[in-house]
Amino acid sequence: MNPLRLALAALILLGTASQATADDSRTEPTGPITKTKNVILIMSDGLRWQEVFSGADPALLNKKDGGVADVEATKKAYDRETPEARREALLPFLSTVVARQGRLYGDAGNEGRVTNGKNFSYPGYSEVFTGFGDPRIDSNDKFDNPNVTVLEWLDAKPEFRGKVAAFGSWDVFPYILNRNRSGLKIVACWEPPSGEDLTPQEKLLGEVNSKVHRLWAGCGYDVFTFHIALENLKREKSRVAFIGFGETDEFAHAGRYDQYLDSARKFDGYVETLWNTLQSMPEYKDSTTLILTTDHGRGDAPSDWKHHGEKVKGAERIWVGVLGPDTHPRGDAELAPADQNQIAATLAALLGEDYNAYQPRAGAPISSAFAAP
Template sequence: MIRVILTLAFLACCACRGTAADLKTKNVILITTDGLRWQEVFTGAEKELISKEPGGVSNVKAIESQFWRETPEERREALLPFFWTKIAKEGQLYGNMPQGSSSQITNTMKFSYPGYNEILTGFADLRIDSNAKKPNENFTVLEWLHRRPAFDGKVAAYSAWDVTPFIINRERCGFPVMGGWEPVPESDPNPRQKLLNDLIADTTRPNAAEVIDSFLYQAAREHLLRHRPRVMFIGFLETDAWGHAGRYDNLLTSAHAVDAYIQRLWDLVQSIDQYRDKTTLIITTDHGRGSGPTDWKNHGKKIEGAEDMWMAFLGPDTPPLGERKNCDRVTQSQVAATLAALLGEDYHGAEARSGAPIKDVLPPVK
């Protein structure tokens, strides 16, 4: 009996190794766009908010011309063309509530630090109840991977928010982290990075805590080109900032820009041998927002609906199921383990508090 058990265990281990070896994904880029609602992702611009009140839109006709269409399908493609012409055909999207696809956070806070902790660690932590700049005691999946030989020196994180270095615990994690209005994390910046540093230092700051997304994109892109990480986190923020500011026009413009940044990153990785057909994108948000003329601007513990969010996956191992409908609920807590599983690593086994990998995002077990 013992011999049989040992034989079965050995075969199970071989099967696990074989499955990992069969994965085509060798690199993962995790991208977030802060506070972007599922409503915009799946139904596009909202008519009521393309207005001076309550949308704060300065040029209604211009925004209508750019983003308003008669059907939700047309509106969402006008807003997020890469999502709906590429990911929806070759990847997967979760979170269209009316279509039976629920994607939710599990923390009760419904704001950013708890959300990013949940994305990156795979579990909600009741101790995290503010956005205060306190080093995260929890290890993120990024740090967990970085401590493994295959990923040592091959992890990086670039975020527009100055709290991110604390969420990832830059002092402990051991890999490059950029957050907010600070120079790129480069000891010997090249000419392009020097120019970025000058622009970051010289630009008037519309938000003291959040560097503008265009600078963040260029900084992250340059790091990818120069250092070729296997795992990278990129966090955009303007979609949240303009929501809080009550400027629906700028929120839509920012979401459209993030879609373009993602397409450019995808085109870039497809042009590089290390990444071509070996890279998976995971795209999501840290929380949702409310609905109606006021609550679309807000999120937080008291805002109904701010627990509802979305996520998207595109890569060589993810079955092309497109927009998911009438499927099992997925949660923010599953992102970390899914990221690791796409690389053949068992983060969920190492961190029992984390959500399990999303099975449908992974290739079927042979």
Template sequence: MHMLRWMIAAVAIAGPAARAWSDEPEAARAKAPTKTKNVILVISDGLRWQEVFGGAELSLISKKDGGVSDVDGLNRTFGQATPAERREALLPFITNVVAKQGRLFGDVGSESKVTNGMNFSYPGYNEVFAGYGDPRIDSNDDFPNPNVTVFEWLNNKDAFRDKVAAFGSWNRFTAILNRERSKLKIVACWEPPTGPNLTPQEKLLGDVIANTHRLWSDCAYDSFTFFAAHEHLKRERPRVMFVGFGETDEFAHAGQYDHYLRSANKFDQYVKTLWETVQSLPEYRDQTTIILTADHGRGDAPVDWKSHGAKVKGAERIWIGVLGPDTPPSDGKPLPKADQNQIAATIAALVGEDYNAFQPKAGPVIPTVIAPVAVAE
């Protein structure tokens, strides 16, 4: 006689000895079969947890503290009466889809943090990609990352070779992902789409990039990054992809809260489009997980929201969102701790690989992201 059982022992057993599936060691689920075959990691540089969970901060919709040029107009767009309304106005997809159909970590009571202690970009991206903080990486200087990232590690496996790609607004991604050693497909900053079989849209994008005035020399506009990544996704169908946006960090450092909010809102729209695209393609539909996060946090209003770093209180606080076929919808209960160093192992586990076996220094798989799988006995 056949019967269904949970792979995580005792979940289906009633009684005091039963263990909740979320208490089972995450290493066990790292090896469990998953529905996910593809993962897209999307980062909005320096996007604060405060806006992700509470929407626009009203005290910053001002000329004095937020550098806002049109206070009334920004209030009409993002300054609704309650935090819930402001959150939905600013990040509707993250609020209504990711947080409800997936998991959103980092709110008060389930804080997500950077563990490298430096709280700025290169150390943060290394921690996300490699799974641990490295004291040797203590600046944003342009030097090749000595650490093998989860993307490089996957790309060296037959099932993923040449099916891993990265697109980012910041020029440092070529160093952080060590393009020369890793041989990863990387398009960063003002680089145009390259390679054979480019679509007309990609060729046009290359022309537009070449003829666009550049506000920042080391960071491209997020729209260019998004459209390059989106076209590559549709054309090449990678199994693992990173997309990194930079405008939220640039505008926050400049003290321009209006531009920061609008860039955050665009980020939400880009994520929505990526999700709708993968759900429209047979190779990706119900087989793809999207992970969202930031490389570091920022301080509090009225002054420190512009800044981050080891000396800025609260800059270690981040947020992490996960949406996909293996991640159960939020049940409204407090979520377990999920930190930056756990993202690399989680990416690997979702596609059936055990990154912790390769890199023991990496944090474990994020609890509750991969639900137990029912199999026939």
């Protein structure tokens, strides 16, 4: 062969080999191929499945059992003739968009459950984030979670590094997500947003949040949690985010069913605003999935609705909603249960990642969230 041609052929082969090596070094998704590129996990603490599927409970729309201050005004806002109508009055976005365009799990007949057996907050959040119940997580005390969460696991991957964030009303989230070890961006409770590139809106939100009158020492107001998260998403374009609301649990424990309902209605509005905002942004439009759920259930009227825990009947019942490009409408299809231990693997699988390969103790992904049309 001509020496010049031989040298040229050698260069081509060398270039091909180098490209193959570079391709082999890339991190490839290990789970299903999906359209989802971003996932937002949103939780409302202690929001009962009863309200999610049937709206306001008529048995609690009173002063005696529901602690309702203005019974007539509360009934006008939320009471309707049928469970379906009450549900749409209370949670219109979940009822008319999530349930019809995506999947909503946990109604009678396809009951979703907590598997940790504790039925209160820290164990529930830990199970959501890790995919399994850990008997060591047995209180709401502020201690670092010994388990690696799916958020920390994803953030360790090059394609998600620095693109995972968490925002929550409860001041225990930095411990549940182990900020000391994981290094995750977490803004919790009364903490202000931090960073050099904060927008004027974020700075103002942080200032007002730090000075507003506080009803609870360990739980901030959901309105600040939501808008701080929304502004951060618009600026940083995170690929994975968690937003945790707390008012539904606080007002339920206080025995104020009217305030509980108002907080649930606001939660639904926050989800709608978030979805519409994401759909207006090219980084998120038609490539983002929302996962909606709660950390535990509650008991029934007349008094157990205020409580949860191991001894409260029904507190193990939860609900899960999924809305996004890979989750086709349910239609008339029967739904299998979606349990709390399946959420972590579902979140990862929507991003094309196999969390179960890393954490075999975790529940499997919710298969019908990936159902073909």
